[in-house]
Amino acid sequence: MAGGEWIMRLEGIRGGYLTGSFWEDFLETVSGVNLDIFENEILGIAGESGCGKTTLLRIMYGHVVKPLVLRSGRVLLRGENGVYDLASVDLEERRKLWWRVVGYIPQNSMNMLNPVERVRDHFLEILKHHAGMGEREATSVATRYVEEVGLSRDVLNAYPHQLSGGMRQRVVIALSLMLKPKLVLADEPTTGLDVVVQRGVLQTLTEKVRSYGSSLVIVSHDIGMHTMVTDRIAIMYAGKVVEVGKTVEVIREPLHPYTRALIESLPKIGDKRLRKGLPGMPPDFKNPPSGCRFHPRCPLAMDICKDKEPPLVSLGSGRLVACWLYGEGGVGVG
Numbered sequence: 001m002a003g004g005e006w007i008m009r010l011e012g013i014r015g016g017y018l019t020g021s022f023w024e025d026f027l028e029t030v031s032g033v034n035l036d037i038f039e040n041e042i043l044g045i046a047g048e049s050g051c052g053k054t055t056l057l058r059i060m061y062g063h064v065v066k067p068l069v070l071r072s073g074r075v076l077l078r079g080e081n082g083v084y085d086l087a088s089v090d091l092e093e094r095r096k097l098w099w100r101v102v103g104y105i106p107q108n109s110m111n112m113l114n115p116v117e118r119v120r121d122h123f124l125e126i127l128k129h130h131a132g133m134g135e136r137e138a139t140s141v142a143t144r145y146v147e148e149v150g151l152s153r154d155v156l157n158a159y160p161h162q163l164s165g166g167m168r169q170r171v172v173i174a175l176s177l178m179l180k181p182k183l184v185l186a187d188e189p190t191t192g193l194d195v196v197v198q199r200g201v202l203q204t205l206t207e208k209v210r211s212y213g214s215s216l217v218i219v220s221h222d223i224g225m226h227t228m229v230t231d232r233i234a235i236m237y238a239g240k241v242v243e244v245g246k247t248v249e250v251i252r253e254p255l256h257p258y259t260r261a262l263i264e265s266l267p268k269i270g271d272k273r274l275r276k277g278l279p280g281m282p283p284d285f286k287n288p289p290s291g292c293r294f295h296p297r298c299p300l301a302m303d304i305c306k307d308k309e310p311p312l313v314s315l316g317s318g319r320l321v322a323c324w325l326y327g328e329g330g331v332g333v334g
């Protein structure tokens with residue numbers, strides 16, 4: 001569970017995509033995010049499709065290549081020899097941190113395996129280059145990790161297309177975890193798998209992360225999944241973090257009207273009533289609403305919401321919310 005020191009600290013992250021050849025042709029899809037990820041925790045990032053979750057995760061990994069651009073902010077990562085700002089260290093330094101300190105499971109990662117390389121070669125390449133192992137040691141480590149994620153060692157001799165989607169995803173999980181990074185970033189790690197396989201893959205991922213004492217950030221729009229596996233949850237809306245807290249508390253008593261709407265839309269066991277969806281559309285990043293970006297869809301919007309952006313304030317016990325309903329009572333955190 002969460003507690004102790006942060007392993008990653010995000011400060012004032014603003015990033016997005018270049019959409020043309022000029023600096024002004026820019027779509028800001030992450031706007032001023034501040035967030036700490038603590039040691040030994042599983043943090044979920046949730047929000048509607050297109051709210052900026054993947055953009056934020058890529059920035060957290062320090063994999064910022066055009067058209068993705070980080071306009072401002074710091075991505076502080078506690079490494080073996082001190083704190084690094086992934087937003088400013090050079091590529092060589094970031095390469096040393098990738099796999100060993102911070103691991104990444106990108107969206108659709110199971111399709112990312114090189115189709116002309118056997119599974120074994122994927123493992124050996126990482127173990128040789130990032131851990132300096134020789135062939136023999138690397139092969140024995142690869143065998144152990146493949147088995148640890150519930151696969152047979154024969155999988156090492158297979159080509160990716162010979163494996164099912166769930167098996168490929170387990171391979172990607174083993175690859176990203178085998179150097180025991182302190183922090184693993186997983187983007188929709190079970191999308192595209194059937195429900196039963198999803199559960200097994202999630203269980204493997206979270207069990208391994210817990211047993212290595214690593215932290216995991218898991219991006220998904222699936223609140224049910226967050227309820228099952230995460231300790232804390234950050235809710236994003238239109239490029240901003242609008243609520244953070246312990247998952248059980250956020251689910252039991254959502255504070256931000258957007259979080260309430262997300263939770264309201266979840267099916268509940270035994271309740272056959274049609275769930276209410278959230279009316280309206282997420283805003284256009286090119287021309288976001290003034291004040292609180294959620295105000296045009298918010299059933300509780302007040303005059304101030306149109307004029308002034310609510311800061312993310314602390315309500316104590318690690319609960320943060322960006323909403324004028326709580327704004328005056330909280331302690332601003334930036």
Ligand SMILES: Nc1ncnc2c1ncn2[C@@H]1O[C@H](COP(=O)(O)OP(=O)(O)OP(=O)(O)O)[C@@H](O)[C@H]1O
Nearest residue numbers: 017027029048049050051052053054055056067221
């Ligand atoms: N390469 C790109 N160029 C321009 N705009 C992009 C690019 N990639 C993403 N976007 C836009 O950035 C916004 C945020 O996208 P992002 O993928 O971060 O959201 P998300 O919350 O992860 O969504 P999803 O759950 O659908 O993956 C979206 O409006 C998307 O269309």
